[in-house]
Amino acid sequence: MTKSTNIVWHESEITKAIRREAKGHKSAVLWFTGLSASGKSTISVALETALHARGIHTYRLDGDNVRYGLNKNLGFSPEDRTENIRRIGEVSKLLVDAGLFTLTAFISPYREDRNQVRELVETDEFIEIYMKATMESCEERDPKGLYKKARLGEIKGFTGIDAPYEEPDAPEITIDTNRLSISESVEVIVSYLNDNNYI
Incomplete structure (x- = not known):
């Protein structure tokens, strides 16, 4: 990879604090992680809808959607997965600086990759949300038919x-999707944001 040289960061006069003040709330990365079909996309969509209804400014980044554009040149090797998450981390950092709650729905299977994204932002700006689900329940849901293909050997390197x-060591939020409904899951996250003065 060619590295940039002779570059200098150019500060803006409009700071993150000013953007947050204009929006009336803090900003942070809400990082959904978990197995395929654990509910990351479903819950992140429902959460964004709930936050929007409260006048909260958001943007959602989804694993498949990002691979249509920004990361369309990446595959699913360990190295490509790491680069995928690195790029998403950098984009998320920019969106947090813009004053948005950034909802990211990515399997992001490696702790080190997730921790590197955490280190990109300030201490309270990374909220890891572990979508806890058994392999059996994920295979039963399997909305895209990916587990079936993986079991047949049609997909190699499939997570799980x-x-x-x-699994995350100490996520800020754990959502047991085998037990909680979509609305209950959203309420857990909204309550966390309220209780910790994000919104």
């Missing part, structure tokens, strides 16, 4: 089948 998923 022949590639690892590293």
Whole structure:
């Protein structure tokens, strides 16, 4: 990869604090992580809708959607997965600076990758949301038919089948999607944001 040289960061006169004041709330990354079909996209969509109804400014980044454009040149090797998350982390950092709650729905299987994104932003600006679900329940849902293809050997390096998923050590929020409904899951997250003075 060619590295940029002779570059200098150019500060803006409009700061993150000014943007937040204009919006009337803090900004942060809400990082949804979990197995495929654990509910990351479903819950992030429902949460964005709930936040929007409260006048909260958001933007949602979804794993598949990002691979249509920004990351369309990346595959699913460990190295490409790491680069995928690195790019999303940098985009998320910019959106937090813009004063938005950035909802990201990515399997992001490696703890180190997720922790590197956490280090990009300030201490209270990264909220890891672990979408906890059993492999059995994810395979039962399997809305895209990916587990079936992986079991048949049609997809190689599939997380949870022949590639690892590293559970978060200490996520800010854990959503047990085997037990909680969509609305209950959203309420858990909104309550966290309220209780910790994000909104």
